[in-house]
Amino acid sequence: MKKITLIFLTAIILFACKEGDEKPPFDNIEFYENHEAANWTKETAKVHLQGKWKLIYTYCCPMSPNSGWVAVDDDHFILEFKGDSVQVFTDNNLEQIQYWEFDERYEDAFYLETNEPISNTFGTIYFSENYMFFNASPFDGSDNYFEKVE
Template sequence: MKIVFPWIIIVALVFSCTEDETKAPFNKQEFYSNHEAANWTKASAKEHLQGRWNLIYTYCCGFGDSNKWSAVEDNYFDLRFEGDSVKVFTNKNLERTLHWQFEERDGDALYLETEEPISNTFGTLYFSENYMLFNGSPSDGSDNYFQKVE
C-alpha cells in the first residue's frame, strides 16, 4: 500500500492539468515570422491599428507562479485607435483618451508612444493578422496579446 499511494497521487497530478494550462495559445516564433513577412512600415501599421483591440492573453515572465499564461475576460481592457488618438477602456468604461505615435528608436521596430503610459502596451509591437503583441518580456515585463474586434 505504501508504494501504491504515491503513484495514485502522481497520476492524479498529471491528469489534473488541462491542455490549456500547459500549452501556450500563441507560438511566439510564428507570431514574429508573420510580422516580418508582412513588411510593416509605420504607415501600414498605423492603418492596421485603427479600430478596437481587446486584450485577450497576458504572459507574465516573472519568477515562480507568476510565470504563466493568463486569459483575460472579455472587455476587461480595450484600446480603440481613431487616427492619432487612442481611447483606453477598462470594463467597458472610458478611462482616458490620449494622443499616440510610434516612438523613433531601433530602426524599423514599432513602439507605441503616448503622453502618459498605458498599461499592457509596453515593449515592441508586433502583428500577426488580426492579433497584436506588446512584447515586454525582454525588459522583464509581461507580454500582452490583443485581438482586433472592430
C-alpha cells in the first residue's frame, strides 16, 4: 500500500508542476484596469510613448494548441519613439524609421498607424505604468508586452 501511495503522490507532484501552469508575467485584467484608471488621451499617450521600449514578452494565440508566454531576449526588438517618428531595432540594428500617429478612426482606442507595418505592434495599445501592451486578436497574431527602458 505504501508503494501505491508513493507512486500516486509522485504522479500528483509531477503533473501539478508542469510548465504550462506557470503564472503569467502580466494579468491582463489588472493591465486594463490600470490603463482605464489613468484616463489616457491621445495627447498624454503620445507623450508617454516617447523614448525606448523593449519587447519583453509575447503571448500567442489563445485558440492555438501551442499558446503560451514567451520571454524575449534582451534588446532583441526595440521601438524608439522620437516625436512623430519611430525607429525599429532588431538585435541592436536599425531596421526601419517611420512616421507614426494614432489611427483617428477610433476615438477611445490607441492603434499605431504607420505607412508600412511594424512587427509586434498590431492591436490596441494599453499602458500600465512603464509597460505597454499591444493586444492583438487571435487573427492578428501574438500579444506583445514592452517595457520602457529610457
